[in-house]
Amino acid sequence: MVLAPMAGVTNVAFRTLCRELELARTGTVSGLYVCEMVTARALVERHPVTMHMTTFGPDENPRSMQLYTVDPKWTYEAAKMIVEENLADHIDMNFGCPVPKVTRKGGGSAIPYKRTLFRKIVAAAVRATEGTDIPVTVKFRIGIDDEHRTHLDAGRIAAEEGAAAVALHARTASQRYSGQADWDEIARLKEHVTSVPVLGNGDIFEPADAVAMMRQTGCDGVVVGRGCLGRPWLFAELAAELNGLAAPEPPNLGEVAEIMVRHCELLVEHHGEDKGCREIRKHVAWYLRGFPAGSEVRRRMALVKSVDELRELLAELPADAPFPRDGHGPRGRQGSPAKVALPEGWLDDPYEDVVPAGAEVMHSGG
Structure with a gap:
């Protein structure tokens, strides 16, 4: 594997x-x-x-x-x-x-x-x-x-x-x-x-x-x-x-949010806050695929500049939303x-x- x-x-x-x-x-x-x-x-x-x-x-x-x-x-x-x-x-x-x-x-x-x-x-x-x-x-x-x-x-x-x-x-x-x-x-x-x-x-x-x-x-x-x-x-x-x-x-949205924050923390540790937060932005759409997250929150996450800001935005989402059926399947570039x-x-x-x-x-x- x-x-x-x-x-x-x-x-x-x-x-x-x-x-x-x-x-x-x-x-x-x-x-x-x-x-x-x-x-x-x-x-x-x-x-x-x-x-x-x-x-x-x-x-x-x-x-x-x-x-x-x-x-x-x-x-x-x-x-x-x-x-x-x-x-x-x-x-x-x-x-x-x-x-x-x-x-x-x-x-x-x-x-x-x-x-x-x-x-x-x-x-x-x-x-x-x-x-x-x-x-x-x-x-x-x-x-x-x-x-x-x-x-x-x-x-x-x-x-x-x-x-x-x-x-x-x-x-x-x-x-x-x-x-x-x-x-x-x-x-x-x-x-x-x-x-x-x-x-x-x-x-x-x-x-x-x-x-x-x-x-x-x-x-x-x-x-x-x-x-x-x-x-x-x-x-x-x-x-x-x-x-x-x-x-x-499979994780619900609250658990995915915790994983996203952890990912961002690790990126910041590796790259520093500016580049680390720029790096997490490209992962947002992949993580939130199929979840009930409105376009405005997604847009703001695509501009996130700190771990705290990401955490605050994720807190606006329904943590108990289950992993979506259409969250499976092909991802990324085709x-x-x-x-x-x-x-x-x-x-x-x-x-x-x-x-x-x-x-x-x-x-x-x-």
Whole structure:
């Protein structure tokens, strides 16, 4: 059970909240909560923004860090730095980002198409962690589009180069977050890669979805992204479902309000009051989805400037309102499918190992 890294969401505040809620509702913490994606080169260069993004809680264990990288050299240096400076207990590698500004430079979900380059990047991370107990895992998509599927090769190559596990977001890059995840491709990957665990990602919005995915695909675990937006208690529900325990009752509006205040407090602790309160604003609509909260209160919450102000606004809402039926289901960005932006000639040679120019520099700072 893994929290997928999400930019601007899975910082130390959100991860702490998820862990606290799992512990409070199940008595244990069994999930793996991964930090925001950071750029390998920016980490090595000790960019202040990147270093701040790698903050972990004092009792966070294991500390899981995801790297964005396109270059074996920077990959090795970043993984070596993580080992030597004890920055994390686990390294995950992102080859699934479909954002045009990333793929246009040859990064993210464009990389696995270049089989030789992909192999060298994974090998570099594993080589840097040899002799340690820090595992390297790899996450990727089905491929660039339906005509350029790469997940079976990517899973095989990652396993051959020493990855401890692989995770598949069962969409192509051209789908982005639209449509339906193709769980059948997770099953195909599980059949194809037998030497390491295979995790599934895509369309897990309820505890039953996780069970259904594992039963349908045979995958060894689940990765959850958008489903937990505004629902950090989802991991407690997942843990209960996967362990055959009674699911905790969904929170009413008063309990959600307490969670929102706690989230804001943690963000302020991490970012300071000004930025922390700006960060909580984007979570308001997710938290209040389906609840009876008028447009005026929502508008004022979208401008909140302090924890006390947030607390006062939440006190105006009916605390006993039950969790809404339409509070479940898909959340966050979905968008529509589109042609993947790629460097010129990117698809000409799948075995070319030339590092894409400028992809690391553009993302310095996280």
